[in-house]
Amino acid sequence: MQTRSLRTLVRVSKVGSFAKAAEQLNMTLSALSMQMKALETELGVDLFDRTVRPPRLTPIGRTIVEAATPLLQREDKLLDLCRPTDTLVGHFRIGFVTSAAVRLLPDFLKNAKRDAPQATFAFETGLSKVLQDKVVNGQLDAALVTDAEGVPDALSELVLREEPFVFAAHETLLVDGLTGLLSEQPFFHFMPNTGIGKLIAGEMLKHDRPKESETIVLDNLEAIMECVSAGLGFTLLPAPDVVRYRSAEVKSIQLPKASARKLVLATVRDGALAGREAALAALFSVDNA
Secondary structure, rough: OHHHHHHHHEEEEEHHHHHHHHHHHOHHHHHHHHHHHHHHHHHHHOOOHHHHOEEEOOOHHHHHHHHHHHHHHHHHHHHHHOOOOOOEEEEEEEEEHHHHHHHHHHHHHHHHHHHOOOOOEEEEEHHHHHHHHHOOOOOOEEEEEEOOOOOOOEEEEEEEEEEEEEEEEHHOOOOOOOHHHHEEEHEEOOOOOHHHHHHHHHHOOOOOOOOOOEEEEOOOOHHHHHHHHHOEEEEEEEEHHHHHHHHOOOEEEEEEOOOEEEEEEEEEEEOOOOOOOOHHHHOOOOOOO
């Protein structure tokens, strides 16, 4: 029996769907289904109840998952003993917080191709909280997230970069400086319920602004900067995002005591990547080329 089939079975049990498991394992749905059928034939039992959609584990299927999980963990530890601690070998599932993926993923792919030739990667983008939960439950091996409130206790974090927040506005709105922006202009706020959005909200509380002032909430950094470039209001974002999207007429205002967005690499404590966090973190470096 190959442990690969058991790993697939455990993955299906975690995500509750053949389709999601196939996507995460970089398999076609038909290939995953055939693999599960072959495992059932080999074991001589029905692992799934296929009279319902999506198929769900049978009692014996759940028992096999429970028995296979520690077996696979021991296999991982055995493989770890055979690998240098600074080498990335195997297939890794990495999450990127959406607001940073557009800037950092290209460099990651370039660095990985050169410096981690024995590793392959699958990627997922999303909100920091969602990605953290997926690392905790094993759906992702690691995730680059915004640390706004600390990561869960089950995870360790490695700070990759800190990006200071800056105000940005069209030069025509800066006649009265920051005071004029805060008192007279609409504010474009990136999703307040996200990690980065919570940091922005916290920074805005440090500045006096009339209660009746207009705030426009958007979920897209590029859309926010397009509105700012059109002279429709101002925003507060990490400096690299402002630089990436601003036009020549948009100016930024740096604050001496402004908070910063902290991007961290979150992994499971004592998990499969234990001892290799630095090797993975190096792939995020823009200076690694």
